[in-house]
Amino acid sequence: MKQFFRHFKYIMGENPVTVLSFSMFFIIIFFALFGSWIAPYDPYVTDAANTLSPPSWQHLFGTDNLGRDVFSRVIIATRLDLGIAVSAVAVSFLIGSILGCSAGFWGGWTDRIVGRLSDTIMAFPLFVLAMGIVSAMGNSVENIIYATIIINLPFYARVSRTEVSVQRNAGYVQAARLSGCSDTRILATQLFPNILPTMMVQVSLNMGWAIINAAGLSFIGLGVRAPEAEWGIMVAEGATYIVSGEWWMAFFPGVALMLAVFCFNLMGDGMRDLVDPQRRT
Amino acid sequence: MNNPVFVQIGRRLLQALPSVLGIIVISFVLTRALPGDPAVYFAGAMADEASIQQVRESLGLNKSWFEQFVIYTGNMLQGDLGRSLNTGSPVLEELMTRLPASLELTFMGLGLAIIVAVPLGIAAATRPGSWVDHLCRMLVTAGVSLPTFFTGLFLIYVFYYLVGWAPSPLGRLEIMYLSPPHVTGFYLIDSIIDSDAETFFATLRQLVLPAVTLGLFVLAPIARMTRAAMLNALASDYVRTARANGLSRSTVLTTYALRNASLPLLTTLGMVFSFLLGSNVLVEKVFSWPGIGSFAIEALVASDYASVQGFVLVMALMFVMMNLFIDLLLTLVDPRVSLET
Numbered sequence: 001m002k003q004f005f006r007h008f009k010y011i012m013g014e015n016p017v018t019v020l021s022f023s024m025f026f027i028i029i030f031f032a033l034f035g036s037w038i039a040p041y042d043p044y045v046t047d048a049a050n051t052l053s054p055p056s057w058q059h060l061f062g063t064d065n066l067g068r069d070v071f072s073r074v075i076i077a078t079r080l081d082l083g084i085a086v087s088a089v090a091v092s093f094l095i096g097s098i099l100g101c102s103a104g105f106w107g108g109w110t111d112r113i114v115g116r117l118s119d120t121i122m123a124f125p126l127f128v129l130a131m132g133i134v135s136a137m138g139n140s141v142e143n144i145i146y147a148t149i150i151i152n153l154p155f156y157a158r159v160s161r162t163e164v165s166v167q168r169n170a171g172y173v174q175a176a177r178l179s180g181c182s183d184t185r186i187l188a189t190q191l192f193p194n195i196l197p198t199m200m201v202q203v204s205l206n207m208g209w210a211i212i213n214a215a216g217l218s219f220i221g222l223g224v225r226a227p228e229a230e231w232g233i234m235v236a237e238g239a240t241y242i243v244s245g246e247w248w249m250a251f252f253p254g255v256a257l258m259l260a261v262f263c264f265n266l267m268g269d270g271m272r273d274l275v276d277p278q279r280r281t
Numbered sequence: 282m283n284n285p286v287f288v289q290i291g292r293r294l295l296q297a298l299p300s301v302l303g304i305i306v307i308s309f310v311l312t313r314a315l316p317g318d319p320a321v322y323f324a325g326a327m328a329d330e331a332s333i334q335q336v337r338e339s340l341g342l343n344k345s346w347f348e349q350f351v352i353y354t355g356n357m358l359q360g361d362l363g364r365s366l367n368t369g370s371p372v373l374e375e376l377m378t379r380l381p382a383s384l385e386l387t388f389m390g391l392g393l394a395i396i397v398a399v400p401l402g403i404a405a406a407t408r409p410g411s412w413v414d415h416l417c418r419m420l421v422t423a424g425v426s427l428p429t430f431f432t433g434l435f436l437i438y439v440f441y442y443l444v445g446w447a448p449s450p451l452g453r454l455e456i457m458y459l460s461p462p463h464v465t466g467f468y469l470i471d472s473i474i475d476s477d478a479e480t481f482f483a484t485l486r487q488l489v490l491p492a493v494t495l496g497l498f499v500l501a502p503i504a505r506m507t508r509a510a511m512l513n514a515l516a517s518d519y520v521r522t523a524r525a526n527g528l529s530r531s532t533v534l535t536t537y538a539l540r541n542a543s544l545p546l547l548t549t550l551g552m553v554f555s556f557l558l559g560s561n562v563l564v565e566k567v568f569s570w571p572g573i574g575s576f577a578i579e580a581l582v583a584s585d586y587a588s589v590q591g592f593v594l595v596m597a598l599m600f601v602m603m604n605l606f607i608d609l610l611l612t613l614v615d616p617r618v619s620l621e622t
Contacts, residue, residue, distance in 0.1 A: 120303030124597045127559025129307075132593035135581050136311040212428050216563055219430050220578050235431055239567065242438050243450070251438075254431035262426035 011273045018270035024263040031078040039072035043229050052246050062248035064234075065241065070248060073229040074256050080230050081260070084141065085210040088148035093203055095149070096156025101187050101195075103157065104164030114161065118154035126151040127213060134222045144223035148210050159202050163195035197276040201268040208264035215257050231257040289612045297605050304597045309353050312590050313346075362594065363587030367580060372591035376573050380595075381466025382453055383572030387561050389488055390495025391553075398500045399546075402507025403539065406515060417504055424501025429560040433494040433567035440490060447490050448483075450568045458483045491568040498560050499553050506549045510542035517541070547611050551604045558596055 012019050031038065041059075047067030055062040061070035103114035121129065133147040167173065168191070176190045215232030217223050224230040231253040238250025320337035321328070328336070337343060344352070356362075362372040405417035440447040448455050453468055461471035461480050469488070472481040514520060515538050523533045562574035569575070573592055580588035 116299070116303070119300060120307060122555075123300040123304055123601055124307070124593070125555045125558035125600050127556075127562065128593055128596045131562070131577065131581065132308070132311050132589060135584075135586065135589045139581075208426065215428060216430065216559075219428075219563060220566055221582055232428075232430075235428075235434065239430075239434055242434050243442060245438075245442050247438050247442075250431070250434050254428065254434070257428055258426050258431065261428070262423070265422060265426055 008274065011270060014273070015270065017266055018273070021263050021266035021270060024259065025267060028078060028082065028260055028263065031075050032082045033079075035075045035078055039069075039075045041069035041072045043068060043073040043076040044227055052241065052249075054246075055248055061252040062246075064237065064249050070234075070252055073234060074231070074252050077229040077231050077234065077253065077256070078260075080141075080224065080228070081211055081215065081232075081257070084145055084148070084214045085207055088145045088214070089152060089203060089207050089210050091145075092149040092152035092206075093156050093199070096153045097160040097192070097195075097199060099153070100157035100160030101164050101192065104161040105168055105183065105187055105191070107165070111161070114157055118157045121150065121154045127216060130213060130217060131220075131222070134217060139222055141223050144214055144217050147217070148213060151213070152206050152210060155202055155206060156199065159198060160195055163198055164191055167191060167194060197272045200271040200275050204264050204268040204271050208261035211257065211261055211264070290609055293605065293608050293612065297601055300601050301598070304594065304601065305354055305357065306350075308590055308594045308597070309350055311593065312353070312586070313349070357594070362591035365580065365588045366585040367583050367588065372588050375576060375588065376591060376595050378466070379571060379573045379576050382468075382570060383561060383565065383574060385467045385469060386488065386491055386495065386564065386570060386572060387557055389492035390561075390564075391499065391557060393492055393496035394498075394500045394503055397496070398503035399507050402504045403511050403534070405504070405508045406511030407534070409512070414508075417508060421501045421505045424497060424504075427497065428563075429494060429498045430563040430567050432497055433491065433564055436490050436494055437567070448486050450490060452569050452571055453487055454480070454483055455487065491564050491570060494564050494567070495557065495560060499557050502549065502553050502556070503546075506546055507542065510545040511538055513545075514538040514542040544611060544615055547607055547614070550607055554600060554603045558600060 012022065045068065047063065049067070050059075050063055051065055051067040053059060053063045053067075059069050059071060061074060064070055064073070099114045099117075103111040124132075130144075130147040130151050133150060134143050137143040137146065164187075172194075173186055173190055176186045181190070214223070215230070215235070218230050218232035219236045221236070224233050226233070234253035235250045235257070238246070238248075238253070241249050320333050320342050342349065360373050362376075364370065365372050365375050368375060401413070401417050401420070405411075405414040408414060437447070437450050441450060454460055458480055461468055461475045461477060464471050464474050468484040469481060472478075472484060519541075520533060520537050523537045528537075561572070562577065564570065565572045565574035566578055573595065577589055577592040579585075580592070
């Protein structure tokens, strides 16, 4: 653990962009965990006397058409947006890397089936496939998560398959086999840690994409329902007011969304440095 | 037919078959995965027991899965994607009347993105470390972080509300204009055929903002790929040889580097199309564009499943066709591909 922190500090000292992205990441996590304490107002309380007021010191981001505080809603929404993205990407990562690793390691029929499966998913424009899945399975937040899991699967399966098939006959794998490890054990304890760095970059890129994707789905009216605070649906609610000049309703949730995605995209390289076993010496 | 290029093209066409089959299987599963009884959904909210039974028989829901799949595929091959609940007309007809609007927007956005991104990528690759390179890198990172629907709204606010240059973001033409006589469905082309300059420019004005929104989104991947491919090509032996032989800078760049770099670029265009078709839906919603994306969103809201599934199917088939087209183009452009056979 102590070693990890020393390594973490070393990585941080190397690249200011990594520092920036990681600190943004911690702020986002902080908002997601403690948002309800930070938010100055109740995000669901309407105020008929104070609708559509522009940003001021009382309401940093202004108020929306029902008089709700946009700042509080943007903060509260962090948890839901991040929750959808993290859970979807985590499950997708797990299933995808299991499928990809076995395809790359054993080859043959496993490889053919996994390859065909991910080709079929990739044959769709992914956002459109997600729309189809959510409409077929029913319009709810869980189904948005399932749809995101499915459309992210091919990325993880492909990356892990390529990496494992390249490394499957490397010296350390043969050494492990000689010392009597089973296939599963070699995959889990030898190969997997070595493909993790490449996978991590993929995770951080996909996390950003998963957030945009989920927000896009709720922007067109899928998943998250009306009073709930979520960045995509908040932008959609603000969209009607933008032509009459009330920009703050759509602007601030949009910026929050953008910053979150930006942060994840920047984090990719830092994550790779952090988990690469070859740099831990 | 001994020409290796034809053999190659034929083989590539055959390779597309599994993807098409996969698409049909998935969309079949999606139509049957509806919670509850699909017949009740497809019959609509006003249906009574008899018409539900009728729908069940016409969909073949009382048969085995395999038979159902065969019937589904057969209907699809005849162009029967079911009827839209919203409008009552066949889904395929609805989609086909709206498709030109979407395609006009998509191609315009893609065109804009290519016009900006390719020169930018080339400039960044030829002068690594310069301000152009930094600008390119910044645009690439920012570009992929921008949610399309947000960029669109932002552009509307600035150019419609604040500056007042853009027309109101509602559809393909402002209300005072009549749509040009229908030939291709593409308003730009139709108004040229009709030699109606006024309508042409009105269409163009309406098209600029949504196309820029789409373009901004796909600009990033294209610029990044151009830069990477150009850097690769410029570092190669043949470029070094060409330089050493004293060829002019522009000849080296265009005939040697760019021609070779265009191959990986074309390959990634496939992925770009996936993003493009997806974000097209969002842009259409933002600009009230009467394309198939808006149609699908309306259908989604009204639980008009046949329309949504038809939309997903048409989009997927379009995507496969575009990938196929790119691959065929690659076969024709790259002499090495045909040598391999």
